[in-house]
Amino acid sequence: QSALTQPASVSGSPGQSITISCTGTSSDVGRYNYVSWYQQHPGKAPKLMIYDVSNRPSGVSNRFSASKSGNTASLTISGLQAEDEADYYCCSYTSSSTRVFGGGTKLTVL
Amino acid sequence: EVSLVESGGGLVQPGGSLRLSCAASGFTFRSHLMSWVRQAPGKGLEWVANIKEDGGGELYVDSVKGRFTIARDNAKNSLFLQMNSLRAEDTGVYYCSRGIYSISSVGYDLWGQGTAVTVSS
Numbered sequence: 214q215s216a217l218t219q220p221a222s223v224s225g226s227p228g229q230s231i232t233i234s235c236t237g238t239s240s241d242v243g244r245y246n247y248v249s250w251y252q253q254h255p256g257k258a259p260k261l262m263i264y265d266v267s268n269r270p271s272g273v274s275n276r277f278s279a280s281k282s283g284n285t286a287s288l289t290i291s292g293l294q295a296e297d298e299a300d301y302y303c304c305s306y307t308s309s310s311t312r313v314f315g316g317g318t319k320l321t322v323l
Numbered sequence: 324e325v326s327l328v329e330s331g332g333g334l335v336q337p338g339g340s341l342r343l344s345c346a347a348s349g350f351t352f353r354s355h356l357m358s359w360v361r362q363a364p365g366k367g368l369e370w371v372a373n374i375k376e377d378g379g380g381e382l383y384v385d386s387v388k389g390r391f392t393i394a395r396d397n398a399k400n401s402l403f404l405q406m407n408s409l410r411a412e413d414t415g416v417y418y419c420s421r422g423i424y425s426i427s428s429v430g431y432d433l434w435g436q437g438t439a440v441t442v443s444s
Contacts, residue, residue, distance in 0.1 A: 214385055216367070249430035251368070258437060259360075259368060264423060264430030302368050305431045310373075311382050314360070317367035 217242065217315035224321040230291040233274030233318045236284055241313055243284035247306035250279055250288045254299045255313075262301075263288060278311055290320070298322040326435060327419045332369045332438030339409050339442070345402040345419030345435055350402035353377075353397040356422030358431060361440075363415040371417070372404065386412070409442045416440075 218236040225231040246266045251259040263279040279288045303315040331336040359371040371394040373382045381393050394404040416439050420431035
């Protein structure tokens, strides 16, 4: 049950696009199309942004998109806005039916 | 209003016990898988435990197996986490979270505000 690997930090300027990677193994990310992404602002509860690799819940901006290739999933945020500055976590279903989160990525909007 | 409200956190000595509760409202609680996710101070999210809609299928992260027990009362729209033999590394905010209502989707679409647990002498 090792955590998925995410970059500790990414940054971008308003209007730009950024991508956050999430690397797992053939027992989690690579095996199932059950990767989800969460946004967490300081002191707040996480918010679901993407589920099942690339599906957006209603109410989530279409500036958020995601995909997966092999053992690595990716979250892309286009048209960066100040309010996108937050921590982002990926999460995957595993072969043990458990879940595993990534270590988190701090997004800074310059 | 759809919500999850956790309670029961606090300060406990190493080796002690706590029981966390999560009160659900505004949705059909018995139709959703439920989970506990924790976050140590300044650290990332860690999945702790899952329980299926009918109260079965409990799963745990290795570090809490044998010490924590997840349970639910669908009649009272409540989720619980019994935490025994607590350790300093169990310190953090514990979130109650709701699984997406779908047999073919995985993710947590509703979260509580969290309850803080501090294990310290």
